[in-house]
Amino acid sequence: MPWSTSDRRQRLPRNWRHIVARIRRRDKDRCQVRLADGSQCPNSYGAIDHIRNDDDHRDENLRVICDPHHAEKTGKESAAGRAANRRKQQAKFRRTEQHPGLVG
Numbered sequence: 001m002p003w004s005t006s007d008r009r010q011r012l013p014r015n016w017r018h019i020v021a022r023i024r025r026r027d028k029d030r031c032q033v034r035l036a037d038g039s040q041c042p043n044s045y046g047a048i049d050h051i052r053n054d055d056d057h058r059d060e061n062l063r064v065i066c067d068p069h070h071a072e073k074t075g076k077e078s079a080a081g082r083a084a085n086r087r088k089q090q091a092k093f094r095r096t097e098q099h100p101g102l103v104g
């Protein structure tokens with residue numbers, strides 16, 4: 001397979017399957033996300049979450065996360081990325097006239 005098509009999945013370590021099993025056992029197959037009231041999410045395993053760095057496959061960077069929280073997290077991350085790109089674009093093409101929403 002050509003290197004150019006390599007993506008995140010292919011960069012997972014060879015023993016990823018074993019790591020997943022270990023993390024699921026450690027976290028008792030329960031989502032590790034803390035809810036707003038400080039309690040632990042009651043949902044069960046949906047995916048393995050990379051807490052900080054997607055390329056860090058050490059146990060301390062991994063945890064069990066439920067599907068809804070996983071979707072929320074990945075959604076937020078891409079939304080944040082889009083917002084950052086938008087800000088960059090705006091900075092690049094900043095206009096001097098007032099935003100139409102502010103006129104009148």
Ligand SMILES: [Zn+2]
Pocket residue numbers: 031032033041042043065066067068069
């Ligand atoms: Zn959850």
